[in-house]
Amino acid sequence: MVKIRIDYAKCDGTDKLCVEICPFSIFRDKKSAKPTVVNEKDCILCRTCQVNCPAQAIEISV
Numbered sequence: 001m002v003k004i005r006i007d008y009a010k011c012d013g014t015d016k017l018c019v020e021i022c023p024f025s026i027f028r029d030k031k032s033a034k035p036t037v038v039n040e041k042d043c044i045l046c047r048t049c050q051v052n053c054p055a056q057a058i059e060i061s062v
């Protein structure tokens with residue numbers, strides 16, 4: 001099973017690129033807070049979020 005983790009020590013919550021870029025809405029924007037992972041079971045492991053995160057805060061394991 002795919003496991004997606006946001007390293008909140010790295011994520012500063014400003015860009016929230018993962019929320020916009022994921023084609024399967026795996027991340028949710030909590031407005032004033034940092035993004036959260038909500039639908040990881042739907043992840044197809046494209047790694048677009050991981051590659052594009054400016055803080056390199058997304059960790060994906062299978």
Ligand code: SF4
Pocket residue numbers: 004021022023024025026042043044045046047048049050
């Ligand atoms: S790997 Fe792809 S499908 Fe999975 S969370 Fe990242 S952008 Fe979304």
